[in-house]
Amino acid sequence: MNRRQMIALSLPLIAAPSLVLAQAQQSQQQADPYQPTEVPIREGFEVGSIVVVSDEFFLYHVIAPGRAIRYGVAVGTAELVWKGKARIGRKVEWPSWTPTQAMIKRSPEQYAQYANGMPGGPENPLGARALYLYDANGNDTAIRIHGTTQPGSIGRAVSNGCIRMRNPAVMSLFEQVPIGTPVYVY
Template identity: 75%
Template sequence: MTGRMNRRQMMMLSLPILAAPSALLAQAATPAAATPRPAYDPAPTEVAIRDGFEVGSIIVVSDKYYLYHVIAPGRAVRYGVAVGTAELVWKGRAVVGRKVEWPSWTPTQAMIERKPEQYAKYANGMPGGPQNPLGARALYLHTLSGQDTAIRIHGTTEPGSIGRAVSNGCIRMRNEAVMDLFDKVPLGTPVYVY
């Protein structure tokens, strides 16, 4: 993370408006037409964002493969993420309802039905640890009424997947990034996924 922003970090952001939970924000900044879009950078980076976002909240912009943790008015830490494939992208509003270090993992019934050769052997679960697909940490997203959405923001054993749509709906981060975020967000943190 850097304390100063360079021109690359000032690139356009597409973030949600929090005034209405389902509304989308237009471009926060528009670079000059001749300015090429920088290469995708998954490293945690402090960036400027449009004012009006709830400090402490998490915003995921699925089609850009970034998660933003709002740290101050107009400022956020941006992390690279992997998201669900087109038919499995989860979008909505939630809160962090549970936090787990080295979480266990059980594939959903839908995952087992889609790819039994890959997931059936884990139908009874897999204990947490370095080989577990949820990685080092998991933030469990719950509805505003407290129900588990089955969507997680979690680490990964496949860091090369960051920046792509490859998951079964959850939001993956590199292990070191999810560990950083895990330590910064309390239970009840608002999460907006677009």
């Protein structure tokens, strides 16, 4: 066997692991469409910005012109979906949480016990990280992009208006975006 034949025979063996990996990733994406995935996005959004498409349950972090990392999210129920443009005004690891007065009024049996707040930690509904959204005038919108203690809620409209992500996903996003990052919620 000459060198050329040896190389020709070994190429499929070299390519096989990457082919298997690509097939495994594709299979995993089909099983869980909400896992972080690099995808094309329409151009026009500034690199670094965050785009949320609420009715599709996806958050896009624009990483290059026409490219984004897509994350699955949970959003507010129909009457509580927040839409608009904001900026990240604050970032907090293991945030504390206090339900709003409107939340307490809507569901006192669920939220009244936390009227004085809940410290950050693994049981806190805001999860591991929170990105606080502020409007153009610098006012807190009371909307957060945050982790969740209920990862099974991703892909559904279940929250009180905030945008939930799985904890590993929000931790990754938290590290990538600075304060001042523009956020568009549709």
